[in-house]
């Protein structure tokens with residue numbers, strides 16, 4: 460499965476243009492990669508701010524398949540929408556989010572995301 464993944468508020472807390480705090484995404488993302496899924500970082504970040512996000516994936520040992528594109532879709536569409544089988548984004552309706560005292564914006568609840576991934580048989584229990 461190809462999974463498009465937002466960065467700010469999704470894999471870390473919202474601290475744009477800085478890198479936010481850990482919110483429990485790392486072990487789940489590692490599970491996804493280990494299960495053979497391909498992660499596309501799908502973010503508004505560009506230039507140095509994108510490099511900072513890529514460095515976060517590198518530091519955490521999470522392999523990305525692509526960044527802001529699906530290299531395979533050019534063979535069947537000229538659309539700019541990045542094709543994926545699933546999108547994980549804190550702004551997506553239905554994405555489980557967490558509110559935390561003192562934190563400006565809610566962020567993805569990875570415990571609940573993992574439960575959904577297991578329920579949908581994307582990863583094993």
Ligand SMILES: [Mg+2]
Pocket residue numbers: 465466467468469548549550
């Ligand atoms: Mg976001």
